[in-house]
Structure formats: C-alpha cells, structure tokens
Amino acid sequence: MSQRLSVDEQMCGTKMSKTNIKQYMPKKPHKWGFKIFSICDTKGFSYSFELFTGAADNVREEGMPDLGAASNIVVCLSRNIPDFSNHIVYFDNYFTSLGLLVYLGSRGIYSLGTFRANRVKNCKLSTDEQLVVKKAPRGYSEEFVVTAFGVDISTVVWKDSKPVRLASTYAGVQPFKSNNPSDRNTLSRRYNRNRKQYEYVSCPNIVKEYNRHMGGVDLMDSLIGRYKIRMKTGKWPSRIFHHVIDLAIVNAYVLYHRINREKHQRVELPRFREEIAETLLLISETKKLGRPTTAEKQAEEVPKGSKLLYLPPPNIRYDCLNHWPNFCDKSSKRQCRNKPCKSETQVYCEKCNIPLCMSVKKSCFKEFHAE
Template structure:
C-alpha cells in the first residue's frame, strides 16, 4: 500500500475501474483485512495509573514496541561522526492528550517526535513529546535540555558532533554536552540565558555582511547579518574574523560555520522525507495505529540504510 496510494483502505478492494487493483483481493479478503486491523493492539486497554499521577506514561499503549525498536536501532548501527537533533510531526487530527498544534508547520496537527539522525538519514534514537510533566525537566534542566540529553545518552564519550537549531540550543546545554565529550554547533536565540548582552540587536546595528563574535572559554557565539540577524553558538569551529564581508555582487559571504551548519542540519528532514516517500499510514482516529504505521515505515527505512551501508545496490523502492 505504500507504493499504491489510495484515499481509504476500502478503495484497495473497490471494483470501480478507476481504483480496481487485482493484487489486493487476490491476496486477502477485505473483511479479513479489516478484522485484523480492528484488533491491532499492543497492550491491554487498561490504563496502568491515573493521568494525574506523575508516573503516568502517555505512551503506555505502544511503549513496549517503541522501546524495542529504539533499542534495536542503536544496537545494529554505528552512526557517523556528525549527527543532527530535530523534530518531526506525525500528522494526526484525532484525540490524544499530547497532540501538538504548530501553525507554522506544514503538518499543523500531529504527534511530535524528536530524532537523532546521521548523514544517511538513519534514525539512531528518538523520543515522543508527551508534555512537560513527562520530560526530563527540572529547575536546573529545561525541557529542551532534557530532551537532548535523552537522545544523546547512547553516544556519550565518543566524540560525536551534534548540530541543532535554536529550539534546543543554550550555553548551559553546550557546557553539559562538553562534559560528556560531545562537540556541538547550533543556531540560538539571542535572549537565551547566558548569551552576551552586548551583541543583542538593541546595542549593535549591523549592515549586510557584518560579523560580530564573542568568546568565553570553549564557547564562541557569532552574530552574522544577511537578510536578518543569525546567531550561532559553537565549540568545534574557530571563530571567524570580525568585519564586513561581501562579494563583488554585494551579497553577504557566509562564514564557514554557517556553511557547515547548513550542510549537516538537514539529516532529520532527510529521514522524514524518505520515511514519507512510501508511507503506509492512512486516516484513522486511533493514535496508536498512526504512530505504529510511522514506526513501521521508519524501521523499513533504517533496514534499507543498513543494507546500503553494507554495500547494497538496491533502491529504496526496490528494497521495500
């Protein structure tokens, strides 16, 4: 069904000339398929505790298979040196307590999944956003700080390079990651706690191509002006020279750190694009089925990338 997109499951067994595909009725009777789909469950439908309980797990209906897959993803693959942390949205408009609404996203409604991916698009680790009460957040560790620590727990001490956007970046997080022998680079909001106030827009007005930098021990923050101000926090690149840098056409010249960030930050988007290229998910009011379909597509993609990393020559479509 991932290669033959229809609007609903019933269309696969339709006898209308427009939809008719002999493969599906020849393989399985429609009623049997829907009977199996109806009873697709992963745990008994008895909540283990009250939702008001701090120990309540919003993902309990699918937690076992989610953790099993997550552990296997890490067990069977050694990721590349450069990794990216980002979020994806699994489109879902039904009812679930941790459903997100993000108006600026193409998929405005859905389940938010945080991923750690390498350059192939391999999902090495992942976690689902379940609300602030379920994340690793304390007074000292913010929500996003805890999410990143959860994602990188299996690559600590190995010298990896992590790229992230301004949703996750903070000086406190970068200090914490350095203690875990992980280098990092990411865009950052200029008003994050620990950022130098003297490079904020109110104090310095930059022209196109201007670069301003500040260095504190191992951390460097760069403010670069193109069409708008871009702030980058890093500890694995030498800070660029200050000044105004434009080419003969008057375009701002990108610092090396910006080019490096752009080259590596898209790993999670690449993974999401490949997962959705032959997606099997269809409309459903059951969030467990929608998330399971996404996990199944992701598992097939990871298996294909393992095949490719071992010298396999098949295409993604042929592998599926």
C-alpha cells in the same frame, strides 16, 4: 554511530481527536499530529527518538542534570553517544542553552546550534537594534569566546537578511574572510532584492558547518513522508506503530545503500518497500486456499512432511553478503534446492535458510548464489 549527529523535531501527522498528546504546529506541513524528537546522522539514519506527551513531561534519568525541558531532550537522546569519541551534535534554537553546551563538552561531545538572544544572560553580542544603528552590511559578524568549567564556547552573530546567532564548542568565525570573489568556500550566495541580482557575501565557518550537517532529521522525515503507510485508524497507538514501521524501513534503506556504496547498486525507495513486502509474504508458512500466487509458483515441490521453503528474492540471493554454509544433523537432511540437483544434503545457507549441496563433486551452494 556516525560522527556528526543532529537533533530536531518531526510530526507524525494525524487528525484524530481521541487523544490529549496531539499537537498543533502551524508552520509544519502536517499541522496536526504527534510531535517526535529524533537524533539522526547526516544521511537520515535515526538512532533514537522521544515522543512528546506534554509540557509537563520532563522525565530525567538518574544522574542527568536538569537543564530545562528543551535541553533535557538533547541530554536524553545523547545518552547512547560514546564519551570522548569526537562526536558532534547539532540542534536549533529550541534546544540550545549554555548549560547544554557545557554538559556535552564535559562528556567530550562537541556541539553547535543557533540560540535565542534572551536565553543568554549578559550576552556581549550586538542586539538587533544595535546592528541597525551600526548600519552593519550583509555579511557582518561578531564573535566572543568564553571558557565555562573548562569548556571553550564561541558565540557568533552574523548579519544575513536577519541577524543569526550561533554558539559552538568547536567552530568559530575563522576562516571566512576573503577578498577573492572566486573563493566560494568562504562566501555565500545571496539574492539582493534592491539590485535584483545574486551576490556573494562573507560567511563565517560556523554558519557553513551548521548548514552542512543540520538536515539529518528533515531528510529522514522527507523519506518517510513520500511513501508512508496510509492506513486510516481511530486509535493513536496504531498511528504511532505505523510511523515506527516507516521509520524502520527508512533506516533499512539508508543502511542498504551504505553497505552497497562501493557496488553502485541504487534501488529507489518504492521498489525497496515492495521487496520488503514480497519477502515478508514469502516467509509465510500458512497454505492459502484458491489459486497459487506468483511467489507460490516459484516454490518447487518438496517431499510430503518436509517444511515448505520459498526461494529468496534475487536482491537477497545474489547480494554476496553473509551467505555462510552450516551443517544440520543427519536426521534433518533435506533435498537440495538448486534446480539441477535432487540429492539430500546436510548443508544449508544461514541467510537464505535453503539446503544446498557443497562437496568435492557438487558445488550447488556456489551455483545457487552466482548470478
């Protein structure tokens, strides 16, 4: 798992009325739908998710503490995170509680999140009214650090257009103060409505950490929303099933670019989905009636009684990844699929599932995968 993970909610949009788990959230782009809690890394890869089925849904596994309905979601989603491996989890004020920070800290997992003032008892940070009385300027901040059960927790309030409160077990205010306007690493660019111009204000390190690493679930949700399955259905399990398929495709898309990062091979998401559909169609072994499709024309004729094999797409054939030769029995010899060769061979590619010659005299295996 990646070091930095974020927990947030997303909506699986639908307007069907034959289910009780549908939610209405007016601030979301899709106001009606199923609420899903997900844990992702900063690139949008989803490791796990939980479907929200109602306010009474507060199921806990054996040995897990009861920290409240919202915090229990983070506890449940973080059960697969390795302990004491320096992972960091980010979440917003819906989930944050001091009990959650202490629990994650006891497992060696760092955390950072915004919190609501009424969820922290005897909080020493200034309230909104006190900040108004102090006439705190934009960029003003306060910090208090406390140790609870051996876990150091830093609470910070920062005055932006509105006061923002954050709590963390690994980050604090420092370093952020700078008198040099050119030092943009410690400042934030904000628009001043009175002066009608942009200006730079002091920004704590904890705020920059939160803004830099919190958007993993939103990135994943935006990738799903651009090109999703638009099949209308009146059954809510089918709608969730389509959403899970879209989620699996986005995960595969993120992994593909992570693997090919050094090769600088960029494939857009719609083309990536088309290649998945083409590959799934090619592996079908049922023979259709009527005129052959383009994919079927690419398949060469094979002897009667042998299994129908289709050539893999170029993106898989020439990716130079995990194409390993293997051997079958002599009774299972098949004709080589490399065009110049028509000999029978025992060697086949494990990834492409294509028989290819590989001997001292012939190198069809290498020629087939060479672009």
